[in-house]
Amino acid sequence: MNEKNASAGVLSEQPLFRLTLALLPALAVANTLLNGVAIGVVTLLTLVCAGIVMALLGRLLPERGHIAAWLIVSCAFASAAWMLLRTYFSAQHQSLGIYVPLVTLIAAVLGKADRPEGEKFLRSVGKHLLAGVLFLLAAACIGALRELLGSGALLGEPVFGSDFEPMLLLKLAPGGFLLLGMLAGISNHCMASRKGGKPKGGKA
Amino acid sequence: MSGITTLGGALLFLGASVLTGNLVFTRFFGAVPYAGGKLKASARLGLYLTCAMTLASLVAQPVYQLLVSLEADYLSPLCFLLVSLGAAGLVILAVKLFHAKEYEAMGGAWKLMLLDSALLGVVLLNAWSGYDLIKSVLSGLFGGLGFTFAVVLLAGIRDRLSTSKVPAALRGLPITLISAGLISLAFLGFMGMFH
Numbered sequence: 001m002n003e004k005n006a007s008a009g010v011l012s013e014q015p016l017f018r019l020t021l022a023l024l025p026a027l028a029v030a031n032t033l034l035n036g037v038a039i040g041v042v043t044l045l046t047l048v049c050a051g052i053v054m055a056l057l058g059r060l061l062p063e064r065g066h067i068a069a070w071l072i073v074s075c076a077f078a079s080a081a082w083m084l085l086r087t088y089f090s091a092q093h094q095s096l097g098i099y100v101p102l103v104t105l106i107a108a109v110l111g112k113a114d115r116p117e118g119e120k121f122l123r124s125v126g127k128h129l130l131a132g133v134l135f136l137l138a139a140a141c142i143g144a145l146r147e148l149l150g151s152g153a154l155l156g157e158p159v160f161g162s163d164f165e166p167m168l169l170l171k172l173a174p175g176g177f178l179l180l181g182m183l184a185g186i187s188n189h190c191m192a193s194r195k196g197g198k199p200k201g202g203k204a
Numbered sequence: 205m206s207g208i209t210t211l212g213g214a215l216l217f218l219g220a221s222v223l224t225g226n227l228v229f230t231r232f233f234g235a236v237p238y239a240g241g242k243l244k245a246s247a248r249l250g251l252y253l254t255c256a257m258t259l260a261s262l263v264a265q266p267v268y269q270l271l272v273s274l275e276a277d278y279l280s281p282l283c284f285l286l287v288s289l290g291a292a293g294l295v296i297l298a299v300k301l302f303h304a305k306e307y308e309a310m311g312g313a314w315k316l317m318l319l320d321s322a323l324l325g326v327v328l329l330n331a332w333s334g335y336d337l338i339k340s341v342l343s344g345l346f347g348g349l350g351f352t353f354a355v356v357l358l359a360g361i362r363d364r365l366s367t368s369k370v371p372a373a374l375r376g377l378p379i380t381l382i383s384a385g386l387i388s389l390a391f392l393g394f395m396g397m398f399h
Contacts, residue, residue: 020377021235025321028232067318068289075285083278098328101281105321109235114315173230174392177385181378189373 016191019134020184022109026139027176029099033155036143038092040136042081042100047107047135050074051128054111055121070113075104110135142179146170207336214342220398221346228354229388231329233322236355238380241313243359248306249313250355252295254348256317257326260284260291261344264327265337284327292318322351357387 026043030036050073061069082100085093093100108114110131119127147153150170152160169175208214227233236249264287271277296314300307317323326347330340361383370379 017377020381021238024232024235024238025325026232067315071285071289071318072282075282079278079281082281098325098332101284101328102321102325104281104285105319105324108319114312114319169389172392173232174385174389176232177381177388181374181381181385184381185371185374185378188378192373 015131016184016187018109018112019131019138020180022106022135023138023142023180025099025102025106026135027142027180028173029096030139030143030146031150031171031176032147033140033144035092035095036139036141036146037136038085038089039096039099039103040139042078042085042096043103043106043110043139044129044132044136046074046077046081046103047111047128047132048125049077050107051111052125055119055124058124067108067113070108070111071104074107074111074113075101078103078107106135138183142176142183145179146175150175206334206339208339208342216398217339217342218346218349219394221343222350222353223391223394224396224398226350226354226391227322227326227347228351228358229384229391231325233320233325234351234354235316235320236322236351237358237384238377239313239316240362240376240380241359243356243363245310245313246355246359247352249310249317250348250352252299253292253317253320253323254345254352256288256291256295257323257348257351258341258344259294260288260323260327261330261340262337263287263291265330265335265340268331280331281328284331285324288323288327289318292323322347354384354387358384361387 022043026036026039029039050070053073054070057069057073078101081103082093085096085100111128144154147155148159149167152158152164152166167175170179208217221227224230228237236246236253239246241249264284267283267287268277268280271280271283296307296317299310326344329347330343335343358380362380365379365383374382
């Protein structure tokens with residue numbers, strides 16, 4: 001995608017690259033539609049709340065401490081989400097496990113914690129909202145595909161007839177990597193074929 | 205609480221952390237393996253992360269015990285984050301003090317290290333699986349070695365791919381992810397070897 005300026009291993013500025021990188025940890029839990037939506041919603045809420053706080057704090061913080069501040073603020077919201085899940089949605093709390101606190105880092109990658117920006121408040125919040133909604137859609141889409149093809153069901157209800165042979169691979173870890181890689185490739189292709197369109201389009 | 209008492213147990217745990225339970229290929233942790241760095245630079249970053257992971261595991265375990273005894277384990281994610289940021293900061297500081305050239309050469313890669321999910325992930329994993337102190341430290345160390353192994357594997361594949369004809373849409377991250385999927389599939393062959 002960007003072989004030249006990635007020589008030092010720096011995070012790319014491309015939205016699709018960031019979205020795909022952020023989706024990686026979520027793959028571990030997004031193996032059904034419900035879990036995909038759950039991790040997506042947690043990420044969306046954490047990202048937007050942390051984005052609002054950081055947009056308000058932005059000018060007060062020194063540039064050097066920006067990443068640490070982002071991480072701590074988003075960790076506070078991820079912990080809050082963790083506690084809410086534990087209290088009201090214990091099934092999701094069990095299935096998402098340690099990946100709810102890890103949303104801290106997903107939100108930091110999506111929210112470009114490594115690059116302080118002096119943007120207008122509303123614009124910055126809107127950007128985070130858009131990134132969060134895209135993440136939610138992508139996680140739900142991956143979860144649905146893995147559940148549908150991996151076990152022939154959707155939301156626990158069988159969809160295909162009894163003749164359907166489920167693709168067990170998709171439920172396992174390798175299937176997650178392969179699916180995300182292919183979806184990222186497909187969105188790359190779609191974006192390249194309609195140049196001049198919005199660069200943020202595409203699902204994965 | 206589970207622990208390790210014998211050398212054989214430690215070796216089995218090493219095998220389990222690197223091959224069957226690799227943080228990158230089975231738990232989807234990590235950003236360094238996909239960032240597209242050169243092999244040597246990525247491997248060094250992986251080793252620095254290993255040091256930070258071991259250090260963070262060492263400190264986080266007593267902190268978690270303390271939080272549990274105070275019935276305040278809801279604070280654990282925040283404390284783990286602070287511990288792992290501190291550990292990463294110490295490693296970066298040590299490199300800056302003793303190896304200034306190296307510090308300059310890594311440049312923006314340090315930011316990537318702070319944002320890598322393997323560091324916080326391994327600490328959370330230790331607490332979630334109820335490891336004791338020794339097993340936590342070993343889990344940090346071996347998990348980090350497995351992580352570095354995965355970084356080297358993927359960087360090697362990227363080097364090979366740079367001379368081959370990859371479809372335009374798949375260049376960069378997508379083909380790396382598909383390669384990671386195939387390696388992960390190969391690693392499934394080790395399943396059940398280490399118990």
